[in-house]
Each structure stands twice: as structure tokens, then as C-alpha cells.
Amino acid sequence: MAVYEHTYRPYAGPLTPEWSRFLIIPRHAYRDVFRSKLFTGFFALCFVCPLVMAILIYLHHNLTAMAIFQIDLRDLAPINGFFFQVFIGIQTGLAFLLTVIIGPPLISRDLSNNALPLYLARPFSRAEYVIGKMSVLMILISAITWVPGGLLFLFQSYLEGAGWFTNNFWIAVAVFVDSWAWIGLLALLSVTISAWVKWRLAASAALFGLFIICNAIGMTVNNVLRTRWGSLFNLTIIMKTIEDSLFRNPNAMGLPPWMVLSPGAAWVALAMAGGFCLFLLTRKVRAYEVVR
């Protein structure tokens, strides 16, 4: 098929490894996503908090600076689990907004343009397609959650000394695990809604609405039946329960004791939500819908 030959020619060169092909999707998606200056500005804004946190950590170990500003940051904002929990709380909030912006069109565009047969007629499975679409979000959310969180942890360890690193390694684990719990939930919810709701605005609203409606259902069940199990429908409580347990800060939300979930129940609820999303995705992500 060479231009100069004007004839059809098969390809005989090397192929990329199969495991890496899902990464083609985010690479091409970012070209589209970062074309928007508004989104690029928002994404840059997501790094303000890590920067402020890094400055705080630096000031903690700079007595001269503290003397100049006449404040003692050691008492005001100690570097501990709560410090990192606040950081993750802010960053996951931003991750949610980021998901609302770029998540809805991920699959809906392909469905409305009938592009799935093109993807799936290649050596590219449905699972790789979904992972590829999810990784558009997973990579970006990672870049604003556990990656800067890990760097802050290493920065603090460097300034504080090796003892702090070993004594507080659980904080790094908490940052990583909590970030991935949020990443998994947001990415799965987002691609599932994108697969079922074609209209972008409706999909964004559905993502917001899901948290609000689940919250309302959970609270209603809890209050009417005087039980804690309604919280299993409440995604916010589920995620906060997981976060609190990871950062060793039980019931930081201040819920009434009879509404507090156990961490195990929260993890199970999260897994079930993820499983339900996967079930919905398998129903929708197909080359062609079969009319039986």
C-alpha cells in the first residue's frame, strides 16, 4: 500500500505487546481532553493543594521560617495521619469533579457513533476496552491523589528521618489504598453511566445524582427502620468509613453510633457496587446488540 507503489501491501513489521494495548485509549483520549483550556486549568488547580501541603511540611522543619512568621506549625498542623487524610479528602473531592467533567463521554460517544465494532473487530477484547476507558480516569486521578500523596510522605520522611518512615508507613498504605478505592469506584461508576446514558449532561447529572440519591435512600432506610444497614446504600458513608478505618480515625464524620458501619461491611458494599457496575457494563459494551 506504499504511496509510491500504489498497491496493497500487508504489514510485516513488529507488533506491540498485547498487554500494553489498552493504554492506546488514554493516550488518544488525552489529546482530546487537554485541548480544552478550561480543563487544563482545572487540572493544574488540582496540584495547588499538594503544593500547599509540601510547603507546610517544609515549614514544619524550618525553624527560622516559623520564627519569622511567629507561628508553631507543629501544634497548629501536625504531620500525622489526619494531615494526610485531609489531603486525600480534598484531592478525592477534586477527583470527583474531574470525573464529572471527562467521564460521561468516554463510552457514550463510541456507542452513539457505533464505534464499538471497530474496536472489537481487532485483537482487543471487551475487558481491554473497558480497562482502557477506565484508565483515562485512573491515570489522571492517580496523578492528583496517591502520587502526590506518596511524594509528600517521602518528603516528610526525608525531612523527619528514617524512624518516621518506618513508624508511619501505615499512612502511605492508607493513602494508596484509599486513593485506589476512590479511583476504582469513580472510574467504574463513570464508565457505567457513560455506557447507559448517551447524553453528556444527563450522564454528568446522573453521576452527581447517584451520590445524592444513594445518600437519601440510605438515610431514609436508617431513620425509618432505625438500623445501620441503610448506610450500605450510601456511597459517601461507605467511602468515608473505609477512609476513616485506613487512617485510624474512626467515625471522623461524627455519625450517630447506631448508623456507623463496620469497615468490613463497607468494603463488601464497595465490592458489590463495583460488581453491579461490571454486570451493567457487560450488558452494554458489545459490538452489536443482539435482539433475541
Next chain:
Amino acid sequence: MENPLIKVAESEASVAVLPKAPELVPEQPVIDLDGLSVTFGSRPILKDLRGELRGRAIGLLGPNGAGKTTLIHTLLGFHSPSSGTAHIFGRDIRNEAKNIRTFIGYMPERDSFIANMTCVHFVRLMAELSGLPSEAALERAHEALFYLGLGEARYRQLGTYSLGMKQLAKLAQAIAHGPRLIFLDEPTNGLDPPARARMIELIRQIRDSGKAHILLSSHLLRDVEECCEEILIIKHGRIAVYCNLEEERKSNRKFLELETRGDRDGFADAIAKLGCEYALTSERRLKLVLQDGVEIRDLYRIAAEHEVQIRRLNFKRDSLEDIFLKAMEDGNGGL
């Protein structure tokens, strides 16, 4: 002394794998249907398809709902066979579907695109998904678009393309990765006559290159007749006819229809003495089957001897339309 180029090649080889292109064994069928059946719910769509398709270009024909597109989708692995299987270049579609798709190109019937993309970006993405490294995919995307005549329009958004250009873009994504087998589902749908002629010409070029096999599904008998050497006609989910068009024509080539004036009976007797079967169809017409060794000039010679005028002489050839209509009348589902 160590060759640096070899070193670079070796290091590249560590991050890439060589394609497992199928060996083109001459005796091996392109598609081997082995009792393939497909059922949607309780509705059988394809029923026990059997046969070995070996042609360079195979036309897939059948009325609406016969199962043509389902057959293509099943071969691509979109639907699972309910029983039986099929092999493409010797590989089973049941357990090697992903591997098979490495060397297949697919041009779907309906519009299929990715939004907000230029054509070259779209074709490049599709080639990358087929396993080509990024640079090679870009190079081949440009080549494919120039080859198909979209070179000047390759940086335009796909949404701005005309229908004919969109069809060509779909063909470009189907061939960019250099497949060995190309499935074309209604490639001339909605095209005006010049665009259709261009599409047919391109399909013939690919066929004649000898580098790829083509399975062409179409409602338009003329398209199939112009591009394909073999045809597979499906009716009610079964194979009604599978034949080589040229051989089918050759087998019917010796049927003749004559219109004569003069001593027809004497002329007919003389023809019979040559060993040709004949039938008198009307007062002036007769049909005959030419035997081997008997030429048309022999007929003219005998006619002259019997003072018979041959006013009209027609070869009775089965057109694809005849074959298709015959299959629709009495196709019994076997090869």
C-alpha cells in the same frame, strides 16, 4: 566490530513481538465452516453451515435476514456459535478469536466512527489497536489514505466527510494494518455511480494484489459479479449455493440457442450425428449442447450444407442473477 544497527534492532525486539501472520498454505481453506450454527435466544440464525471457502474474493449473497452479517460477526467473534465452529486460516474461531482478529480487517455496513477525530488520526488509532507500533501506524494510515484517494482530505474531521468519503475512510481503517483477510459488509451502500466504480476498482486492486483475501457481503449482484470469483449464497440461515462463478459459467457455456430458416429437421439430424443433444423449442428455434471438439464453425458448415440460415445464435450463460434466483427457488441448504 559490533553493528550498532543490529543492537538497536535487538533492543526494539525486546519491547515488541513479531506478528504471528498465518502461513498461506495453498491447500488450506481461507474459511472452513464446520457445522457452524448460531442461535439468538431460541431463534436459529445460522444452521449447520459446512464448506471450505478458498477463493481470493468470495461474495456473500442472500436476501435480507438470511444471516450474512451474522456469519461475518460470528467469524469476527462477536457472537458465539451455538454448535459447530469455523476455522480461519486453520485457526478455530471458538478459542483463537483474538488471534484471528490480528490478521482480519473489517469494514462494517453502518457508519462507524470515533467522534471528534481527523481521518488520519482515526485510521492511526485503529491501526494501533490492531497492534502496530505508533510510528508504523501513523505511516500506514497516511499510506492507506493516499492509496484510497483521501490523501488531500486526511486532516479533515470525519464528521465533515461525504458519504462516499466515509465509506473510503471505513475501508482505510480495515486495510491500514495490512490484514490477510478483509470482511467488507455492503461497501457500496449509498454510493453514487462514480464513487461505486471507485470502490469496486479498489476492491479489485486489493484482490489482484494477491496479498489479501476478501469476503464481500452485498445485496448488489453486480458488485459481487465484478469483484468476486466465488459466491456463497445463504438462504434462511443455510448455504443455498457455493460455487466458483467462472467455472459455473464455463459449465453452462456450451448451451446454445439457435434461430433458423430452412430445412431445420435435416439440420437437426446432422447436428445429432456430430453427437450434440438438441431440442426443438419452436418452429424456428432449437437448443443444443455443444460436445467437446464441436466448434461453432461446424454448425455454420452444416447449415450451409443443408441450406439453412442461422439468423440468431446465443450462448446461454448463467448470470449471477440466474444463479441467485435459482438458489432462492430451490436452495436446499447443502453444498
